[in-house]
Amino acid sequence: MSDVLLEAKNITMQFGGLKAVDSLAFQVKQGQLAGLIGPNGAGKTTVFNMLTGVYQPTSGAVFLEGQSLQGLKPYEISHRGVTRTFQNIRLFKGLTVLDNVLIAGHQHMRYGLFAALLQTPHFLQSEKDLHDKAMELLKIFHLDTKAHEPSCSLPYGEQRKLEIVRALATDPKIILLDEPAAGMNHSETHHLMETIAKIRDQFKLTVLLIEHDMKLVMGICENIIVLDHGIKIEEGTPQKVQGSQKVIEAYLGVEEGL
Amino acid sequence: MQDFIQHIINGVSLGSIYALIALGYTMVYGILKMINFAHSDVYMVGAFAAYYFARFLGIENNPGIATLITLLVVAMVCCSLLGLAIERLAYRPLRKAPKLNILITAIGVSLFLEYSGQVVFGADPKVFPEVMKDFVLFKIGDVELKSFDITVLLVSVIAMLALEFLIFKTKIGRAMRAVSSNASVASLLGVNPDRIIAFTFIVGSSLAGVGSVLVGMKYPKIDPLMGMMIGLKAFVAAVLGGIGNVGGAVLGALIMGLSEEMVVAYLSSTYRDAFAFGILIIILIFRPAGLLGKYSVEKV
Incomplete structure (x- = not known):
């Protein structure tokens, strides 16, 4: 338990009739570089919004170092050491x-x-x-x-x-990066990923990143959580995720029997 | 020529009073994107607070620097507390409500203060304490620099420099600019937007307090509706300069003060208000974002 930094316990986010995220549970270990992937509209950014207090989960709760973040405002969560970047730049x-x-x-x-x-x-x-x-x-x-x-x-x-x-x-314990390489070309992306790995080591950070580009995530993440339609469909090492039938189906669609 | 210079001095003096009040409108707009219509009535309450406090201390006929500073402090404190209370009780509960609701609430708070003022203070005008004797301080050629104008200028400039320092050199000023730029992101970076908004109301209202004492000194007749016209003109000044822009509010206020003085001097005092609002109409037609405002086209 001691080396788990961030834990989501069955968090659900419901917007009216739509369940954007459905009882999602995962852990991010201290010092880990974890990835959250999934096709468009899988609910990845919604997860980030719940982790940072922008949304309050409809049910379930987020824990940082074993302490619940339930009901805390975004700035209070930031004070505890969770920070993030945005998919669309918000400077x-x-x-x-x-x-x-x-x-x-x-x-x-x-x-x-x-x-x-x-x-x-x-x-x-x-x-x-x-x-x-x-x-x-x-x-x-x-x-x-x-x-x-x-x-x-x-x-x-x-x-x-x-x-x-x-x-x-903000001197964070964990940094959440929402598609940090969005819109970058191949070499820029490669360079950015090296920098992310570097700062993780230098600042003894834990990193959770959302990424679209599967190759990139496979390159640097140690643990990958795959989300589709708000549900976790796979979790594990890059090798395991890459070979998973469910993940291939989520990304490419199910092959219709001919 | 002497006349002209004299009018410039008077105009700048009037303009700096408008500026003190315009800053309150523009700061609140910058951070909350709402027009705080109650601001001009906060200014009125500041004048009455100073009036009653001076009577309470028995210094209403005791002109001098000490009286000036005492009354400035009293008006600033009372205005800040009132501004803070209005924000907390009237605006904060509506933070997530549509803009129109907040706007209507602001008008309601304004009317509430104006008519409560008539009940509590009485509708009849009162004579503001004599803060300072008006005498000619310097004479350059035929141009007279009177103590009132110098005081108004000095006090306003000090207040504005303090504000400038606060906004651009301190952490709370940076936080104000950040919340004004994007409140939700500021919150994610550890800034508590509610605290910053409350602080903005405190600063804006205390500047109105400064203005109220300076106006009371110059035009010593105060009544519960005294904020209406000056508030409206300060608001025009803020829009003229580009609402939400601190430098713009000061620029707009100086233009308003000078043009008003010139209209009275060279045309007719009948047209002073018509001219002020004429400027507003022209600005809204040709530069809707104001002189220093940025007109942003929404990208699709």
């Missing part, structure tokens, strides 16, 4: 690259309003620490030279990277 567009990262670091800052207005040493020091840490993170992704540009002026691939940097700045 703070009008803000600079650096500001985007700084906001994510706020929860670790403790200074009051008066300290800020009076410019106390404590205020200046904590602003400086936050700034240095943000720049360090940006450097890993080679974004440090663009720190003061508006985030919306970055090319697409770098915006994706910035989302990851921003998520890392």
Whole structure:
């Protein structure tokens, strides 16, 4: 039990008559790089929304380090160490690259309003620490030279990277990546996956990622959960999932008997 | 020429008062995408809070810097508390409701404050305490710089610089910009949007409090409906500059103050309000997003 970081216990999400996710159960172990895959509309993003508190599961609950996250607001879940990126990029567009990262670091800052207005040493020091840490993170992704540009002026691939940097700045225990390679070409994707594996080791993170591209997930994930129509149809190592008849059917359809 | 410069000074002084109030509209709009119609009545309550507190302390005929600062603090505190209460009791329960419901609630809160004000404070105008003596501070040529105008300018500039620092240099300001840009993402990054929204109401309302004391000083007749016209003009100023844009609100307010002063000086005081709203109509036709606002075309 001790090495399970995140656990979903029979979570169900019902929108009116539609069961987007149906009593899904899975575990993500400490330090693991896990993948959540499935065809379009399988409910992958809905799972992420339940894990981060955007949706409250209709039934079932999510546990982080054995503690239930039920009823917590997204910002409270973020404080506990769960963070995410988005399938469609959601940066703070009008803000600079650096500001985007700084906001994510706020929860670790403790200074009051008066300290800020009076410019106390404590205020200046904590602003400086936050700034240095943000720049360090940006450097890993080679974004440090663009720190003061508006985030919306970055090319697409770098915006994706910035989302990851921003998520890392919350100092998470687990990072949920929603199609991090969406819209990237083959070599960019390959490079990104290496970076993800690298940050996992460097920050001692646990990673759960959603991906469409089967090849990519097979390359780096240690455990793969396959979702179809809101139901888990397979789970296991890449080899096991790859050979599974159910998975092939979900992706390619059932062969009609001729 | 001297006249013209004198009018500019008066116009800027009037404009900076509009700016203090316009900032409250624009900040709340920036973060919640709603027009807080009750804002002008928060301003009115600030004036009455200062009035009663001055009488309570017996400093209503005791002009000077100490009186000014005391009344500014009292008005700011009372306005912040009222702004906070309005947000908590009237707007927060409607956070997920359609925008129209919140808009109508805002009008309701505004009417509630105006008419409660008439019941509680009485409908008859009151004389605002003498905060400062109006005398000529400097004279450059024939241009007179009066103590009122200098005070209004100084206090507004300090308040706006503090706001600028708050928004662009502190973590809560960054959080405000983040929530304004995308509240749900900010929440996922550990920012509590409700706290930031409440804080925005506190800041906006306390600026209205500053405005109320400055207006009370300059035009010492206060009544429960005093917020209506100035609120409307500050709102026009915010729209003129591009609602949701802090710099735009100040720019819009200065344009409003100057043009109003010029209309009164060179045309006729009858047209001062007509001119103000004429500007609004023209802006809405030619630049619907305001001078500094960004007009975004929804991508399909």
